[in-house]
Amino acid sequence: MASIINRSLTIVSNGLSSFSHTATNNNNNIMTLDFNSTGDDNPLRIFVSAKKDINDLFIKAEKFVKNVDQFYRSYDESMFEQNNINFIENSIEKISGIRDVLARNNMKVAFFGRTSNGKSTVINAILQNKILPAGIGHTTNCFLQVEGTDETEPYIVLEDQRHNIESVKHLANALNTESLGDSTLVKVYWPKSKCSILHDDVVLVDSPGTDVTANLDKWIDLYCLDADVFVLVSNAESTLMQTEKNFFIKVKEKLSKPNIFILNNRWDASAHELDSLDLVRKQHLKRDKDFLVNDMGVLDENNAQNHVFFVSAIEVLRARLELEEGKQINISNYAHGFESRFREFIDFEKKFEQCLSKSAVQTKFGQHTLEVIKMTDDFNQFLMEISTKTIDVRNEKRNQIKIMKERVQKIKQQFQIFTNEVKLQICNLVKQVEQKVSTALNDEIRRLSTLVNDFDRPFNTDEISLNLYKKELHTHVEQGLGSNLKSRLSSALSCNVEATQRQMIDGVKRFISEMNFDQLLLNQVSSQQDFKLIYRINCESLCSDFQEDLEFRFSYGFFQLVRVLTGAGGGGGGSSNGMNGSKNEMDKSNLSLSQKPSNSLSHNQSLIRTTTDHLDLLDKLASSRSTIIVLAVGGSLIRVIGWHVIAITSAIYVLLYVYERFSWTTRAKENAFKKQYVAHATKKLRLIIDLTSANCSHQVQQELSSTFARLNRMVDQFVEQMQKEIQKLEQEVQLLNHQEQMIAVLKNEVRTLTSELQNFSEKYL
Incomplete structure (x- = not known):
């Protein structure tokens, strides 16, 4: 658009008229109009700059939210409530969706009007080229969306299929017997290098006439809800029709305050009625303003006049094509007042560009900016709450560590x-x-x-x-x-x-x-x-070394008597079981042997047999001595006491022997065995x-x-x-310290992001 504004218009004149603010050369009859405007004043650049800034901000916002999500996943989930988790997940999804929308966002201008009012011609004049089909009668049979491409050759896209640019004149022309439906959209991609306005993310949408179908609601839902500016192209040779009014009234039902410009096209016809020119202009202006102010309620009385223009799109297109070809414009080939109509078309372009850029920035970025600012405020509050919880939990864990260590x-x-x-x-x-x-x-x-x-x-x-x-x-x-x-x-x-x-x-x-x-x-x-x-x-x-002695021994035998008389046994009397002093001596010998350590039972038995042999030898010796003693004593007793006493004594002695011998039964042997066993076991047990x-x-x-x-x-x-729990708590405290540092970083990020969003809002919104 800047190239259009900066363009110098050179006109060859026959001396019939001249532009009031041009430099006139009477000799050559050549007049030049220079519309002074620099590229820096191009209002469309504001949208481009704002789009770049808002995209950069949303990249930062998306990175920040992902950092928060990563922090949440590494954090103790018990610290988060379910609404916090939902908030983070919804924020990621929302920012991702907004970024996708921002990447596709552009400034959209939709042209509407009755059939044959010149909508396609107006778009061609703005684009300085015959891109869209135009002609007498009902020409455009579908929606045509013109946008820029970085490719060098133009092309069209219909239902995701690419076609040659020449196909648009055939497909979109209502005169074609195979014309498309009135709600079909054909996208026309024109090289940005051939049209400067397309450099600035501008999309122009041409439409069929509002009087050819009753399916206006579908049009609005498909192609109007995201439009930033509407251009109503009316026919200056007639008045504003009710069908055109009804369409925009329906638009207002879905868009609270649409930006509408009215172009009274074909105003070159007024050159044939110069006498009533001002009256007709005032009549059109009054009706147009009344529509914008009263019927639509989108403008006040003062601003409404700046949205109504009287132009001739076919003249502007013709002049620009001649300039594009390097030709000079001959005013005699144009109707009277051409220079005024051309200037008004340029004025329309300037004003609609300003409105388009401002409206697009507001509609495309304003609500998204406010949403993210509110989101950052919520994140800031959320981080403050998490920081407080983190400090409380960390202090609690430190106290637990202290208590557990103590x-x-x-x-x-x-x-x-x-x-x-x-x-x-x-x-x-x-x-x-x-x-x-x-x-x-x-x-x-x-x-x-x-x-x-x-x-x-x-x-x-x-x-x-x-x-x-x-x-x-x-x-x-x-x-x-x-x-x-x-x-x-x-x-x-x-x-x-x-x-x-x-x-x-x-x-x-x-x-x-x-x-x-x-x-x-x-x-x-x-x-x-x-x-x-x-x-x-x-x-x-x-008691393995216990050896019993169950042989009969007379209590008053010769051995015992000899022992008593000779003192060999240390005295001794018989016992009822018939055991004598020899037995006692043997028991003592056996006990003494049993108290000494022995290698085996056989060794003990050999010792016992040796002791028995010694006792038998002693008995023999005692027997020989006792015989001599008995003979000596017997002879003395016979002389002293007589044979009777000796016989009686001998009989008693024999009776005692017989008694003891017959008393030595199995029972007596068992009793003697048990007494021997008790004596032996007692010593062993002690x-x-x-x-x-x-x-x-x-x-x-x-x-x-x-x-x-x-x-x-x-x-x-x-x-x-x-101790393991203490170690675990200490690790958790270290983690909480790290998380507190992460929270501080995130809080700093959200403050920076909020500040940048506010700066963006102050700069553009």
Whole structure:
């Protein structure tokens, strides 16, 4: 458009007339009109500049919103409410949609009017080329949209198919039998290099006549809602028709205040009626102003006159084509008043360009700018709320870290004290158990004869039966001692152990109060089996060296009497079971041998056989001596007391022998066996009292130590878990610090963006 305004119009005159503000050369009859305007004054450049600025701002806005979205995705989502999330997602979608609209936005001018009023000619005059089909009658049968292209050759697009530019004269001409429908849109792409107005994102839309169809609502919905300026091209040879008025009234129903210019075209016809020229002009002007002010209500009385023009588009197009071809314009070839009509057309172009640019900036960018400004205000408030929450959460987590660290330190200190207490408690209980087991075992050993006498099994002296009898007696004594000890000790000791374990658990509960560890403690108690002491008394092994002596020995035999008389046995009297001093000596020998460590039973038996051989030899010696002594004493007694006394005494002696010999039954042998066994087992059991009590105390110590070790591990796990939570909280605090820095950056971005949007609004809106 700037090239149109800056163009110098050179006119060749025959001396009939001249332009009032041109320089006149009377010699050559050449007159030049120079419309002084620079490219910098082109109002269309404002829209182009505003479009570039608003696109840059929306790129920044989109980047900012994506940064907020990225920040939200890396943030703790619990900090965000659902409406915040929806707000971010909707903002991304809205800005993306606005950017798409802005990329396609241009300044759109829609030309409407009745058939054959010259709409296509007006557009061709503005474009300085015969681009659109024009002629007499109904010519344009569809909507034609002219816009610029960076290509060097023009072309058209119909239903997404590209065609040669020459096709438009055929497709869009109503005279063609295969004409398109009146609502069809044909896009005409004209090289920007051939038309300066198309450089500035201007789109011109030509339309069929408003009097050829009743489908006006569809036209408005398809092609008018995004138009920035409407140009009503009327025929100056007639008046403004109701069909034209009705169309724009419908437009106003959907667009509150459309920008409308009225071109009274074909005003060159007024050159034939110069007498009534002013009256006709006033009549048209009055009716046009009345339509704009009263019928449409889009302008006031003063501004309405600046939107009404009287022109001849065919003259302007003809003159510009001649200038484009480098020709000089001969005024005689134009109707009277051409220069005035041409100047008014130029004035129309200037004013509609100003209105177009201002309207386009307002309609295309104004609402979007306000939306984004409001959006940035919402984001600023949103970031302030998130910043406050972040600080609160960070302070809360720091306080949790402090409390947990103090608690861990306190647990470690108190648990060390508790550990010492438990060790002392276990030590005391172990000593008590050792003492109780020792006392109980001593008591049971003293009552061992009762336990052995309770053993009731058939007794035979043959070797196989006797070995079986001894084995069963070992088992009986072992089970009896174990049962008696359990009845006396196990219940009380188990209660003591369980009570101590319960005290341990209750003590640990002071350190562990969390729900999961409380449950673990309950599982720990429920999983433990009842503690039972095991008394390891292996009588069979302990009394493996026991050897019984079941041979009959007369209590008043010669050996015993000789021992009494000679003092060899240290005195001695017989027992009812017939065992003499020799037996006692053998028992002592056996006991002394049993107290010494032996390698095997056979070794002990060889020692016993050696001792028996020595005793037999002694008996033989004693027998020889006793014979001599008896003979000597007998001779003396016979002389002293007589044969009668000796006979009676001998008879009594024989009777005693016979009595004892017949009393040596299996039962007597069993009793003698049990007495020997009790004596032997008593000595053996007394040797293991300390070992057994120590073993029992060790079991208690092991049980309690194991329980405390498990509890100790639980405390360690609890402390470890707390330390992990502390570490996790510290990491979260670091993340919150980083997020606070990100929020500060985003707040700075939104302030900068808001400032730039406000500057844009002040500059353009």
